[in-house]
Amino acid sequence: xxxxxxxxxxxxxxxxxxxxxxxxxxxxxxxxxxxxxxxxxxxxx
Amino acid sequence: xxxxxxxxxxxxxxxxxxxxxxxxxxxxxxxxxxxxxxxxxxxxxxxxxxxxxxxxxxxxxxxxxxxxxxxxxxxxxxxxxxxxxxxxxxxxxxxxxxxxxxxxxxxxxxxxxxxxxxxxxxxxxxxxxxxxxxxxxxxxxxxxxxxxxxxxxxxxxxxxxxxxxxxxxxxxxxxxxxxxxxxxxxxxxxxxxxxxxxxxxxxxxxxxxxxxxxxxxxxxxxxxxxxxxxxxxxxxxxxxxxxxxxxxxxxxxxxxxxxxxxxxxxxxxxxxxxxxxxxxxxxxxxxxxxxxxxxxxxxxxxxxxxxxxxxxxxxxxxxxxxxxxxxxxxxxxxxxxxxxxxxxxxxxxxxxxxxxxxxxxxxxxxxxxxxxxxxxxxxxxxxxxxxxx
Numbered sequence: 001x002x003x004x005x006x007x008x009x010x011x012x013x014x015x016x017x018x019x020x021x022x023x024x025x026x027x028x029x030x031x032x033x034x035x036x037x038x039x040x041x042x043x044x045x
Numbered sequence: 046x047x048x049x050x051x052x053x054x055x056x057x058x059x060x061x062x063x064x065x066x067x068x069x070x071x072x073x074x075x076x077x078x079x080x081x082x083x084x085x086x087x088x089x090x091x092x093x094x095x096x097x098x099x100x101x102x103x104x105x106x107x108x109x110x111x112x113x114x115x116x117x118x119x120x121x122x123x124x125x126x127x128x129x130x131x132x133x134x135x136x137x138x139x140x141x142x143x144x145x146x147x148x149x150x151x152x153x154x155x156x157x158x159x160x161x162x163x164x165x166x167x168x169x170x171x172x173x174x175x176x177x178x179x180x181x182x183x184x185x186x187x188x189x190x191x192x193x194x195x196x197x198x199x200x201x202x203x204x205x206x207x208x209x210x211x212x213x214x215x216x217x218x219x220x221x222x223x224x225x226x227x228x229x230x231x232x233x234x235x236x237x238x239x240x241x242x243x244x245x246x247x248x249x250x251x252x253x254x255x256x257x258x259x260x261x262x263x264x265x266x267x268x269x270x271x272x273x274x275x276x277x278x279x280x281x282x283x284x285x286x287x288x289x290x291x292x293x294x295x296x297x298x299x300x301x302x303x304x305x306x307x308x309x310x311x312x313x314x315x316x317x318x319x320x321x322x323x324x325x326x327x328x329x330x331x332x333x334x335x336x337x338x339x340x341x342x343x344x345x346x347x348x349x350x351x352x353x354x355x356x357x358x359x360x361x362x363x364x365x366x367x368x369x370x371x372x373x374x375x376x377x378x379x380x381x382x383x384x385x386x387x388x389x390x391x392x393x394x395x396x397x398x399x400x401x402x403x404x405x406x407x408x409x410x411x412x413x414x415x416x417x418x419x420x421x422x423x424x425x426x427x428x429x430x431x432x433x434x
Binding site for chain 2: 001003016022039
């Protein structure tokens with residue numbers, strides 16, 4: 001096992017308060033991608 | 046059609062239709078790998094609910110033995126040289142690792158990832174360049190970081206061809222024939238079409254016009270080299286070109302080619318991932334097929350709803366352990382699913398703003414929220430249609 005994620009980064013990843021705001025930001029960001037539309041490619045300008 | 050449920054098993058019935066949507070998903074082709082059959086030879090699957098439940102009982106047994114001092118080796122990944130759905134196995138290996146920690150037996154286990162991918166993080170999508178925080182990294186670097194951090198070893202470019210009791214035999218891209226022992230394995234099988242035969246009203250065999258393993262749709266199936274592939278090859282409406290009232294969204298359509306670069310071993314065996322179409326793309330393509338049929342019924346001549354995998358984003362949130370404060374999730378989004386090297390030449394075919402990775406507790410919460418949201422949607426509760434695919 002090799003520690004590839006630093007302690008400070010791990011704290012950031014697992015801190016519920018920080019992650020609560022991350023959750024909101026992530027939800028919105030993913031929503032933009034998921035609901036952001038799709039289409040064809042053959043007639044795209 | 047022939048019924049398969051217990052009450053009417055074997056009964057046959059003819060059903061007429063105006064429009065046909067072939068949304069069967071894949072056949073789990075365990076038979077394409079000798080000895081790979083869920084629950085035998087200590088190898089399991091998580092491709093259906095019953096498979097997953099079965100796998101959990103076997104893993105739980107092993108955990109109990111490990112608590113008594115047994116050292117164990119766990120092998121997780123793909124069980125065929127052309128398997129797809131690496132994401133499901135990726136999610137599973139992280140969950141198993143977390144579960145072993147939870148039971149305090151992690152030090153008793155060696156966990157190994159075995160995959161037909163040429164690099165970690167290929168996921169059948171040719172890998173991706175993604176933004177991770179303020180950095181830009183390759184998906185293989187991100188997955189490597191996670192695996193190393195969790196002490197998971199990996200074997201890549203492996204085409205598993207035979208399973209015996211506790212032994213997986215495989216060929217690698219170097220053309221070497223090797224084997225890996227294990228005490229518990231979860232291997233994703235190859236996916237194939239269901240082998241349907243098709244006949245018209247005059248009983249004439251029309252299978253060739255409808256199937257090419259999976260169903261033929263509006264893709265460009267002209268054989269091309271990897272360098273000639275383009276996003277325009279991918280279907281937009283999922284309509285069969287010979288029979289305009291037949292559609293195949295989701296994994297039921299025959300892809301024009303892979304997304305990952307095809308690779309063969311020194312012995313000529315093709316070892317590379319098949320293209321993934323499950324999850325979000327299945328939902329989006331099914332919806333656009335339904336919208337096009339509605340338009341056609343209303344008298345519109347053209348199909349206006351289009352959704353090529355070359356112009357569609359996807360989000361994958363891989364659970365990496367559960368628990369409201371201890372859980373973790375790896376969120377990866379990609380846009381487009383099929384890389385468009387002409388449109389995004391400097392970022393490996395993807396738009397970096399919409400292609401990113403995140404690791405942490407928020408990903409677990411998001412996965413949990415989506416789980417409930419999709420169940421809500423499936424039950425068609427009030428405003429279900431507001432929830433995206």
